[in-house]
Amino acid sequence: MDQAAIDAVVLIASKLFLYGMTVGMIIKMLHPSE
DSSP: OOHHHHHHHHHHHHHHHHHHHHHHHHHHHHSOOO
């Protein structure tokens, strides 16, 4: 793999990670654990 492809994969992975964290926080706010 060339550097451009690696950079693209890292960028997509970080965006998915941030999206998952945000969704998780929203779910926790909407459904607080007793």
